Amino acid sequence: MDLRKVKKLIELAEEAGLAELEVTSGDESVRIALARPSAVLSGAAPIPQTPAPAASAPRPSAKATWIPAPMAGTFYRAPNPDAEPFVQVGDTVQAGEVLCIIESMKMMHEIKAPVEGVIVAILVADGEPISTGDRLFELS
Numbered sequence: 001m002d003l004r005k006v007k008k009l010i011e012l013a014e015e016a017g018l019a020e021l022e023v024t025s026g027d028e029s030v031r032i033a034l035a036r037p038s039a040v041l042s043g044a045a046p047i048p049q050t051p052a053p054a055a056s057a058p059r060p061s062a063k064a065t066w067i068p069a070p071m072a073g074t075f076y077r078a079p080n081p082d083a084e085p086f087v088q089v090g091d092t093v094q095a096g097e098v099l100c101i102i103e104s105m106k107m108m109h110e111i112k113a114p115v116e117g118v119i120v121a122i123l124v125a126d127g128e129p130i131s132t133g134d135r136l137f138e139l140s
Contacts, residue, residue: 006030010105014071065115067137069130073104077126082118085126087137091119099137102130115139 013021013032018064022031077085077100093099093113102109112129117139124136 006032007105007107010034011071014104015130063140064120065109065117065139066135067099067114067139069102069132069134069136070111071102071104071109073102073109073129073130075124075126075128075136076101076103076108077122077132087119087122089119089122093119093139095119111136113139 009021009030010032013034018034020031020033023029037074065068077087079086079101086100087093093116095113095115097113098110099102099113099119100111102111120140122136123138124130124134130136
């Protein structure tokens with residue numbers, strides 16, 4: 001099976017939140033199993049989750065645009081550790097402007113602004129692991 005097709009299948013499985021996907025086409029077959037972190041290890045007691053204080057939770061504005069992660073991976077604010085971040089809070093961005101990079105499956109994916117706006121909040125720390133659908137930025 002073509003490598004591009006396999007990569008696309010991996011992206012689709014991640015976006016859909018699947019743990020496993022198997023595709024057969026003619027005499028070709030591929031099985032993709034994605035590692036999903038377990039909430040409770042066998043024999044271990046569950047770790048209680050403490051809710052974040054209400055003051056630190058982002059408050060959506062009337063016309064806020066949330067930019068979600070299109071895939072799971074590691075969030076990076078800059079193209080490399082020595083470079084300046086792509087955007088800062090208060091920056092005005094144009095549609096199509098690069099906001100961050102997500103490293104997924106050892107590949108770097110640029111995440112671009114879907115609309116024009118002002119960066120109100122950056123909701124993820126640099127180098128933090130993220131899941132598909134996590135909110136990354138708030139634009140107004």
